[in-house]
Amino acid sequence: GVHQTVPFGTPGTAGGSGTTPSVTVSSAPGELVVDTVGIRNDATNSITLTAGANQTERYNDRSGIDDTNVVGAGSQEAGATSVTMSWTASAGRLWAIVAAPLKPASATAPVVDNTSSGQTQRTTLTIPHTTSGSLRLMLVGVSIHNGNGESVSGITYDGTALTRAGYRPTSSRVEIWRLVAPPTGTHDVVVTFGSELKQGAKVGVMTFTGVNQTTPLGTFASAFSQASSGTA
Numbered sequence: 001g002v003h004q005t006v007p008f009g010t011p012g013t014a015g016g017s018g019t020t021p022s023v024t025v026s027s028a029p030g031e032l033v034v035d036t037v038g039i040r041n042d043a044t045n046s047i048t049l050t051a052g053a054n055q056t057e058r059y060n061d062r063s064g065i066d067d068t069n070v071v072g073a074g075s076q077e078a079g080a081t082s083v084t085m086s087w088t089a090s091a092g093r094l095w096a097i098v099a100a101p102l103k104p105a106s107a108t109a110p111v112v113d114n115t116s117s118g119q120t121q122r123t124t125l126t127i128p129h130t131t132s133g134s135l136r137l138m139l140v141g142v143s144i145h146n147g148n149g150e151s152v153s154g155i156t157y158d159g160t161a162l163t164r165a166g167y168r169p170t171s172s173r174v175e176i177w178r179l180v181a182p183p184t185g186t187h188d189v190v191v192t193f194g195s196e197l198k199q200g201a202k203v204g205v206m207t208f209t210g211v212n213q214t215t216p217l218g219t220f221a222s223a224f225s226q227a228s229s230g231t232a
Contacts, residue, residue: 001110003103011100017093022052022086027101031079032110034058035099037087041069047093051075052086058115064122065198076112123193125203129157130186133209137216138162138182140189141206145199146173153194158187166220176220180213 012025021037035055041047045065051057051073060073077083085099102110131138140162142152151169155162155177167175189205 001105001108003105006103009101009103011098013096013098015094015096017095019089019092020086021049021089021095021097022084023097023099024082024084025099025101026081027079027083028081029079030104030107030109031101032104032112033077033079033083033085033099033101034074035076035085035097036072036074037085037095037097038070038072039087039089039095040093041065041067041071042091042093043067046090047071048090049073050088052077052084052088054078055085058112064200065196068199078109123196125191125193125201127189127191127203127205128186129189129205129207131157131182131184131207133184133207135210135213136181136184137208137211137213138179139165139206139208140177140179140191141204142173142175142177142191142201143203144173144175144193144197144201148195148198150197150201151175151194152177152191154192156190158183158185165217166222168222168224170224174222178217180211180216182207 010026012023014023021039025033027033039047039049041062043066049060049071055075055077058074058076062071063069079101104110138157140155144150151173152175157179162177162179165176165178191203
């Protein structure tokens with residue numbers, strides 16, 4: 001129910017520090033105002049956001065569990081001449097907020113059809129990957145800043161479990177997982193971590209063809225160094 005030529009009115013933004021993120025936008029009856037707010041998390045993972053009295057919360061989550069991460073949320077409110085989108089934080093931190101009125105296509109106000117949200121620094125990571133050819137091997141490499149001793153608990157491709165080929169448990173943990181003869185086509189690589197990540201992880205997926213299907217890998221090797229270069 002959103003106007004297809006002029007979907008938005010004039011947006012408003014604000015930023016600051018404290019416990020009351022808010023922004024006011026000009027709107028009109030029959031419109032629908034939507035917003036997105038972000039506030040920095042704290043070291044104890046305790047910052048929460050509560051939407052204003054006239055707002056309907058649509059999502060509310062955090063990107064990670066320490067003060068390098070952010071708590072983000074979004075909501076909606078019926079349009080009026082002037083609409084203030086506001087939130088209350090459990091503690092004062094740096095925040096930012098943006099809001100905009102949606103214009104209706106007819107006399108009926110726009111309606112939310114569906115919502116979803118996600119974040120990278122949680123307990124799972126999904127990567128679509130395409131595999132083809134014959135005598136196939138898939139390798140998945142994972143690098144983790146494991147300040148809380150995080151590790152990978154399992155990886156699947158199209159629901160088929162991979163086997164861990166080796167790992168190095170340092171403050172920057174690295175792991176290699178393998179799957180012989182992965183299914184062809186485009187499917188999801190799903191990486192599951194044993195606990196919520198504090199800082200996040202980087203995952204790389206590679207597939208090979210022409211690989212021995214009985215003994216696809218040689219001996220695993222690893223190394224650790226605090227220098228500017230590393231070898232194994």
